[in-house]
Amino acid sequence: MKYINLGKTGIKVSEVGFGGIPIIRLQTDEAIKVLRHAHERGITFYDTANMYRNSEAKIGQAFSMLRDKVIIATKTMRRDAKGFARHLEKSLGDLKTSYIDIYQFHQVANKEEWEKLCRPDGALAAAQKAKEEGKIRFLGLISHNLSVAIDIIKTGFFDTIQFPFNFIEEDFKNEFYKYALNNGVGMIAMKPFAGGVIDNAGLAFKYLRQFPEVIPIPGFDSIQVIDEVVSLYEHTNEITKEDNQSMERYRRELGKKFCRRCEYCQPCPEGVMxxxxxxxxxxxxxxxxxxxxxxxxxxxxxxxxxxxxxxxxxxxxxxxxxxxxxxxxxxxxxxxxxxxx
Ligand code: SF4
Ligand code: SF4
Structure with missing residues (x-):
């Protein structure tokens, strides 16, 4: 496992991180086992969210004694200062820590959301205060909307960006990668399997490893899957002609308009699944x-x-x-x- 600089934060993280959604479905003991196994295999970067039910609490339990050995990123959907402060305190409590390494604004989808964050009573001012108090080390932005994300990152308030990135969703590479690289923005890739539609882990990571400054955060729910993914990182990365053809087949089959299974659209008032x-x-x-x-x-x-x-x-x-x-x-x-x- 290699350790990579996360932009210009000065933080070094493992070249592959740990996405905190799947541990929701594990019993606490099992989740702790999985998290600690990931750490033993060299994974030092853990991404979770206030809204991922008990994911923060499980990470807190797994790593409270190893706090200085892991980098923790979490996130909030709140746009107002009061709500932000409540969420931050809850995250600190659940994660059993006095600081969050990267605190991210979750799913900033449009300019209106950004304007809410920037109001005098908005979450951005509260986040900056929390940074001064040492409760947050760095601020991160998460958006699925690339043009909005680019405009916001250029304001200079954020140290990292988290964006969907895989061999089907390449907009990030085409439109933002170089800017982030040149400006020291830490890059975190969500959805390395495009929300589950890429069913070939070897191919997914071969693609992503071409961008070593970008840290993918696959979700893990078992020791076996951690071992599979970590073992992929133990070999040199070589993309063959057949790999490229295979990626093309996926791209042709799925096109751009496909569902990533993020479930933000739910619940439906009529009960449509x-x-x-x-x-x-x-x-x-x-x-x-x-x-x-x-x-x-x-x-x-x-x-x-x-x-x-x-x-x-x-x-x-x-x-x-x-x-x-x-x-x-x-x-x-x-x-x-x-x-x-
Ligand atoms: S349809 Fe729903 S689950 Fe699919 S990408 Fe849109 S919000 Fe996510
Ligand atoms: S009723 Fe139809 S359009 Fe309305 S939320 Fe449900 S699925 Fe979407």
Whole structure:
């Protein structure tokens, strides 16, 4: 495992980090085991969030005795100073620490969000105060909207950026990578598997390892998966012609408008199970139509309750035309159903 400078923060982190969502579903003892195993295998960077239920608390329990050996990043959705201060105190308590290495503003999707953060009673002023008090070492920004992220980073308030980056979602590489590199912005790559649609870990990390300054944070929920990913980093990185062809096949198959399963669109007021229904064509392709009609019957039938209210579309950071996609997926589901009886 190599250790990489995170921009100009002066912090060094392992070349692959640990995304804190999947440990939510583990019992606390198991989560602690997994987290400590990751640390034993050389992973020193842990990313979590106030909104990931008990993820912060599990990280706190795993590492309270090793606090100076790990770098912890967490995040808040709050845009107001009071809410920010409450979230920060909760994170500090759950993580059992007196400081957060990188505190990030989660999902700043548009200019309006940024303006809220910058108000005199906004979270940015509170974050700067917390920095002066030593509760936060560095500030980070997270956005799925690249043009908004670029404008905000250029204000100079942030030390790191976290953005979706993988061999299907290459906008970051094309539009921001060089700027971040030249200006010492630490780069954290979320969604190394594009929200689960890349099912070839070897290929996913071969691609990302071409950008050694970018730290991917795959989610881990078992010792076995940690070992698999860490072992990928033990070999020299060589991308073959076949690898490039394989990446192209994924890109062709998925196009740009695909669901990353982030679940920001939920809940639907009518009870439509949006995320599994959005992924129907991929599941059908992987599992065969006959299996997928059974497997996703309930989510697909729930799409019939859609009133096209548009609430989910407003929440989707990728501006996906959700109800049109659900409709198209239902037609495919119906055709598979007709052939499976
Ligand atoms: S548009 Fe349909 S799926 Fe989206 S929130 Fe409204 S009812 Fe639910
Ligand atoms: S539809 Fe959009 S918000 Fe919902 S899970 Fe997919 S990418 Fe996320």
């Amino acid at each position: 949006i995320t599994p229904a959005m992924g129907y064509p991929i599941v059908a392709k992987r599992m065969s139509p006959a299996v997928s009609v059974e497997f996703l019957k309930i989510p697909m039938e729930s799409t019939l309750k859609c009133t096209q209210c548009g609430t989910c579309i407003e929440r989707c950071p990728y501006n996906l035309p959700i109800f049109e996609i659900l409709k198209k997926n239902y037609i495919l589901f119906e055709s598979h159903l007709a052939h499976s009886v």
